[in-house]
Amino acid sequence: MDIKAGILAAIILSVISGVISIWVGLKKIREARGLTFYRLRERTMKRGWQLLWTGLGLFLFAFALGKFGQPAAFTYFKVTPTMAPTSTITLTPTITLTPTITLTPTITETPSTTDTPTPTSTPFIPPVIEALFESDVAPNPDAVFSPLQFSTKMENFQAVSPATYFVNPIDDIFAIYSYNNMIPGVQVTELWMHEGKMVHYNTYPWDGTTGGLGFAECNFTLCDGWEEGSYQLQIFVGLDWKVVGIFSVEGAPSTATFTPTPSETPAP
Numbered sequence: 153m154d155i156k157a158g159i160l161a162a163i164i165l166s167v168i169s170g171v172i173s174i175w176v177g178l179k180k181i182r183e184a185r186g187l188t189f190y191r192l193r194e195r196t197m198k199r200g201w202q203l204l205w206t207g208l209g210l211f212l213f214a215f216a217l218g219k220f221g222q223p224a225a226f227t228y229f230k231v232t233p234t235m236a237p238t239s240t241i242t243l244t245p246t247i248t249l250t251p252t253i254t255l256t257p258t259i260t261e262t263p264s265t266t267d268t269p270t271p272t273s274t275p276f277i278p279p280v281i282e283a284l285f286e287s288d289v290a291p292n293p294d295a296v297f298s299p300l301q302f303s304t305k306m307e308n309f310q311a312v313s314p315a316t317y318f319v320n321p322i323d324d325i326f327a328i329y330s331y332n333n334m335i336p337g338v339q340v341t342e343l344w345m346h347e348g349k350m351v352h353y354n355t356y357p358w359d360g361t362t363g364g365l366g367f368a369e370c371n372f373t374l375c376d377g378w379e380e381g382s383y384q385l386q387i388f389v390g391l392d393w394k395v396v397g398i399f400s401v402e403g404a405p406s407t408a409t410f411t412p413t414p415s416e417t418p419a420p
Contacts, residue, residue, distance in 0.1 A: 159221040163214045170210030177203030275386040275393045277341055278350070282391070287339040287357040291390035295338075298330040300368075300385060300397030309365040320403035322378045324371045327385050327397055332363040338389055342368045344375055345384040351376045358389075377405040 180200030187193040303311035304318065306326040318325065337357050344352040352374045360366055368385060372378060378401050385397045 155225045159217060159225065162221070163217050166210045166214035166217065170207040170214065172207075173203045173210060174207030177201065177205075177207060275343070275384075275388070275396055277343070277388055277391055281341060281343070281353055281355055284355055285339045287337055289335055289337040289339070289357070291338045291392055292333050292335050293392070295333045295335070295389050295392075295394065296331065297387060297395040300327045300329050300387075300395060302327055302385075302397060302399045306367060309367060316399040318378075318399065318401050320378060320380070320401060321406035322372065322401065324369060325375075325378075325399070327368040328365065329367070329387075329395065330363075330365050331360075334358055334360065334362050334389070336360070336362070341388040343384075343386040343388075344370050345386065346376065346379060347381045372406075379405055 177200045180196055180203060184193045184196035184200060187196060301311040301314040302316060302318075303314045303326055304322060304324060305312040306328060309328060311326065311328045314328075336359070339355065340358045341355040342353065343350055352370050354368070368387065370385075375383075380401055380403060382398065382400050386393065387395050
């Protein structure tokens with residue numbers, strides 16, 4: 153029910169109550185005139201006049217309510233405008249043309265070198281490397297290694313400008329990582345692979361702590377001169393493969409040149 157309907161209902165009830173009050177009051181006044189006892193007659197007469205004035209008051213209240221009720225109500229109750237619903241535009245479907253010519257797909261050239269290559273097979277330790285194990289310490293299956301970061305320079309166990317693409321000439325490449333849950337003395341193996349062929353390995357009992365930073369390193373001599381192509385570094389704890397990192401090298405490797413040293417020839 154809104155304010156206007158409430159005021160209208162109050163006016164109707166006031167008018168009805170006023171009519172009833174006047175009717176009952178007039179009836180009481182008529183009854184009082186026929187009473188013999190003075191006190192009873194005065195009391196009944198007084199009651200009749202009270203009802204009569206009450207009825208007149210209700211009429212005045214209904215009149216005032218009809219004239220001033222709405223403005224007074226809107227003064228105390230702020231009216232919030234409601235949004236009228238607006239009609240929405242119905243889109244008419246359009247005809248979609250179906251092409252009749254089917255284009256023949258062309259061959260897209262695939263670059264030979266990608267920035268983020270992925271390993272194609274599960275790494276494993278060759279039996280000839282496994283035969284070189286020295287440690288009998290069982291590895292912790294919860295040992296974890298972070299992804300490898302490759303760089304040609306390392307400072308305070310941090311890779312300087314890490315990358316996965318290098319251009320010859322190259323001397324050293326470092327692989328920096330963080331580790332956790334390691335057990336001192338467990339066998340750790342590093343395999344450096346070039347185009348699927350192992351070019352360098354390093355297997356040793358772990359001499360680090362249980363967690364921290366570590367690195368692996370390969371240089372020009374150990375990794376066969378950094379031939380052009382794709383490289384992998386695979387790190388194992390025991391026989392469990394933990395992490396593999398991939399990078400690529402482009403450009404012809406630098407070659408060492410032999411400079412003859414002149415020797416003294418005795419004079420005849």
